[in-house]
Every structure is written in structure tokens, then in C-alpha cells.
Amino acid sequence: MPAHWYYKRELITRDYGQIKELLAPKNPHPDSILWRSRYESTSEKDNILHDQAEFWGKPGIHYHQNLKAGENTLNLKLSSLLAESLIENKGYNQEDYTQRYIDFMLNPDSHKDTYVEEAHRAFFKNYAIGKKIEKCGIEDSHIGALSTLIPLILFYHKDKETLLYKVEKHLGLTHKGITTSKAGQLYAEIIYHGLKGGSMEDTLFTKIGRGRYQALGSPYNRWIKNYRDEEVVGKLVSTACYMEDALPATIYLALKYDTHFEKGLIQNTNLGGDNCHRGVVLGAILGAQGGLENIPASWLENLQEKTRYQTIVDQLWEATQ
Numbered sequence: 349m350p351a352h353w354y355y356k357r358e359l360i361t362r363d364y365g366q367i368k369e370l371l372a373p374k375n376p377h378p379d380s381i382l383w384r385s386r387y388e389s390t391s392e393k394d395n396i397l398h399d400q401a402e403f404w405g406k407p408g409i410h411y412h413q414n415l416k417a418g419e420n421t422l423n424l425k426l427s428s429l430l431a432e433s434l435i436e437n438k439g440y441n442q443e444d445y446t447q448r449y450i451d452f453m454l455n456p457d458s459h460k461d462t463y464v465e466e467a468h469r470a471f472f473k474n475y476a477i478g479k480k481i482e483k484c485g486i487e488d489s490h491i492g493a494l495s496t497l498i499p500l501i502l503f504y505h506k507d508k509e510t511l512l513y514k515v516e517k518h519l520g521l522t523h524k525g526i527t528t529s530k531a532g533q534l535y536a537e538i539i540y541h542g543l544k545g546g547s548m549e550d551t552l553f554t555k556i557g558r559g560r561y562q563a564l565g566s567p568y569n570r571w572i573k574n575y576r577d578e579e580v581v582g583k584l585v586s587t588a589c590y591m592e593d594a595l596p597a598t599i600y601l602a603l604k605y606d607t608h609f610e611k612g613l614i615q616n617t618n619l620g621g622d623n624c625h626r627g628v629v630l631g632a633i634l635g636a637q638g639g640l641e642n643i644p645a646s647w648l649e650n651l652q653e654k655t656r657y658q659t660i661v662d663q664l665w666e667a668t669q
Contacts, residue, residue, distance in 0.1 A: 349412050349421060351617055352624035355379050355587060357578070360620055367617045370418040370650045376408030382462070383407040387469050394476035396464055398456035411463035419652040421624060422461040422468075423495035426452070430518075431499035431660045435667055440500060440514045442521060446481055449521075465492050467522050485522045491594035492625040493523035494535050498632050499660075501536045503668055505543055511536050531591050534561045535629055538602070542636035548606045552599070563595045572604050577615055587621020598626045598633075607638035 350373040351360045359378050364371060385404050389395035403409045412421055420428075429452055433445040452458045453472065467488040474484040500518055504511035515532045534556070541551040549569075558564045571580045580600055586593035598616075605612030612634050616627050635643065651657065 349373065349415065349419075349624050350410075351620055352411055352421075353377075353379060353381075353622065354620040357582075357618070357620050360618060366614075368614055370647060372417040373410040373412050373415060375410050375413050377410035377413075378408070380407070380409055380411065382409045382411060387464075389476075390473075391476055392454065394472040396453045396468065396472050400460075400462045400464075403462050409462065411461075413462050414460040416652055418647075418650045418654075422459050422464060423492055423625070424628065425459050425461075427496040427498060428657065428660055430496050431664050434499055434503045435660070435663045438667065439503070440518065442517060445518075446521060450475070465490065467493065471522050482521075485520060485524045487525040487528075488523040489525055489527040489531075489591040490523075490589045490625070491531075491591055491598070491622060491629065492589060493519060493528045493591075494532055495625055495628045497532060497535060498539075498628075499664055501539050501632075502664055505540055505668060508537070508540055511540060527591050530561060531563065531595050534563055534595075535633075538633055539636045542633060548603050548633075548637060552603065563599060566596045566600070568596075568600050568603050571600055577601070577604070577619060581619045581621070587619060587623070589622035589625060594622055594626055595629075598629050601626075601630050602633045602637075605634060607634070607642060609634040609638045609642040610644050 350364055350371045351367055354360045354377075356379060360367070363374055363378075382404060383406055387397055387401070387404060389397065397404065403413070415421065426449065429448045430445055433448055434440060437444050453468065467486055467490070470486040471484045475481070497515060497518070500514055501511065504514055512533045515536045516529045519528055519532045537556050538551055541555045542548070546555070552564055556564065571584060575584065581587055581597045585597045585600075587597070588594065601612055601616055605615070609631070613627060613631055616630050617623050648654065
């Protein structure tokens with residue numbers, strides 16, 4: 349999270365060294381483009397920036413400036429909302445989740461993150477003018493769209509067809525479009541197979557197969573053999589947030605690091621760009637592959653709200669057994 353949207357990698361090293369542990373972000377953020385962004389609420393129905401609104405349009409502002417080391421960003425907090433909804437409803441109830449989402453975003457005390465991604469801003473603009481809920485989302489193909497999916501994938505991990513349907517339905521609430529829908533389903537399939545065991549290569553190219561998803565068409569093994577990570581993610585594919593680059597970058601790292609959770613996440617973090625959302629997807633995939641024992645104990649111990657999140661995870665897993 350501290351290196352989120354750093355595009356000059358030497359500046360990550362300057363500001364943090366090589367990031368290997370959970371750290372708090374620093375201001376100023378040298379690559380921040382939050383100064384280009386504008387969002388003005390028209391009523392209480394679209395006031396989602398609250399006291400963070402004053403930082404928009406200013407240079408040097410870190411997108412997550414108020415978060416502590418080990419604290420989750422806004423999108424991951426929404427993921428926990430989805431988990432709680434799944435647990436209490438014994439399955440996916442979009443109406444229930446949507447109400448939780450609206451209440452959370454309109455509550456000034458719900459989180460301290462400065463950045464709210466474009467799809468959320470558009471949703472609440474449409475909500476404020478009275479559009480039907482199912483019409484409030486927009487077409488969006490940023491990898492951040494996949495951030496909330498893990499609870500859904502875990503809940504339906506035994507039933508692939510239901511899983512893929514629920515993923516498509518949930519994404520369509522805020523992040524519409526075939527690109528994002530297919531990316532979400534691929535992500536879900538990778539974890540579905542990963543939880544059953546086997547190598548990442550077997551999961552991607554045998555169990556799933558190259559033909560069903562465009563993102564699996566890249567020459568990943570050739571990239572692994574011939575290029576450094578910094579060349580693949582940055583030259584062959586962009587470090588930016590758009591799905592056509594961010595998803596292949598994530599798959600490349602997942603294939604290369606397979607069960608090496610710690611190495612994969614450290615490398616992803618220090619590659620910069622939209623490492624934050626790539627890291628959500630990559631961490632879930634590598635976690636499914638390698639298991640809990642591969643996650644550094646210090647990373648778990650130093651999480652903010654670790655007790656709450658552990659309870660959610662335990663309840664979510666128990667509900668699926």
C-alpha cells in the first residue's frame with residue numbers, strides 16, 4: 349500500500365528502501381496524480397469523500413495517507429462487508445450487500461482512506477440523481493474491480509458454476525463490462541483450482557486452458573525464461589491499473605512464484621504502479637497455492653484489526669464446510 353501508484357521505481361527505494369514488511373505511507377507522494385482529480389458532492393446521497401475532499405486537487409498527496417502500517421484500503425474494507433453479508437445471509441444477497449455498501453460509503457466514520465476509485469464515484473453520482481440501483485454502476489476495467497471478490501470465491505469454492513455466476517453478478521453492481529466480468533471469472537477459477545492442489549502451470553494451462561480466457565494467451569513461460577520481473581512488468585506489460593496489462597502482470601507473477609507467497613508479494617510491491625490491487629489478486633492466488641504456512645508470521649501479527657478479520661475468515665470458511 350505505501351508504494352501504490354509509484355511509477356518511478358527508484359523513488360520507492362528512495363522513500364522506503366526495499367519494502368519487505370508492512371509500512372505506513374509517507375507524504376509527499378512524488379508520483380501522485382490526485383491533483384488532477386475532482387469530485388464534488390451534490391447532496392448527502394453522493395457525499396462519499398467526507399473530510400477527505402479537501403485533499404483532492406492538491407499535489408503530493410498520498411492516496412492512502414491516513415492509513416497505518418497493516419491497515420486495509422477502502423476496497424479491502426468493502427471486501428469485509430461482503431464477507432459479513434455472505435455469513436449473515438448464508439449466501440450472496442445483492443440487495444443486502446448493496447445496502448451495506450451504501451451505508452458504509454455515506455458514513456464519514458467508516459474509513460480513513462483518501463482515495464475512492466472512479467467506479468464508486470460514478471455509482472454514487474448515479475444514485476444521487478435517482479437511477480435504479482442496477483443502473484448505477486459503470487463500465488470499468490481496472491484491476492481494482494477484483495478487490496472485493498475473495499469472500500465470494502471462498503464461499504462458493506465447491507461449486508464452480510455457481511461461483512462464476514455470482515462473481516459476474518457481484519461485479520456488475522459497480523464494475524460493468526465483459527472485460528471485467530471475464531477477468532473476475534478467471535481469477536475465481538484460478539483460486540477454485542488452486543485450493544484443490546497442483547502447480548500454477550497445471551491450473552492455468554491444463555485445468556483452465558489457454559483458449560477460454562484472453563489473458564492466458566501471453567507467452568508467460570518465455571517471459572519467465574528470458575526477462576527480469578522489472579522488464580516484464582513495466583515494458584512488456586504496463587504497471588498501470590488497466591485490466592489488459594494488470595491481469596497479465598499478475599498471472600506472470602503468480603506463475604513464476606507459485607507457492608512462494610512472500611517472494612511474490614515483495615516483488616510485486618516493489619514493482620510499483622497499481623501494485624496494491626495486483627497484490628490483492630496475487631496474494632489470494634499465491635495463498636490458495638501455498639497455504640497459510642507460507643505467509644510470514646510478522647505480516648499476520650502486524651495487521652490492523654487482525655482479530656476481526658480472523659473471525660470473519662473463520663466464520664466464512666466454517667459456513668462453506
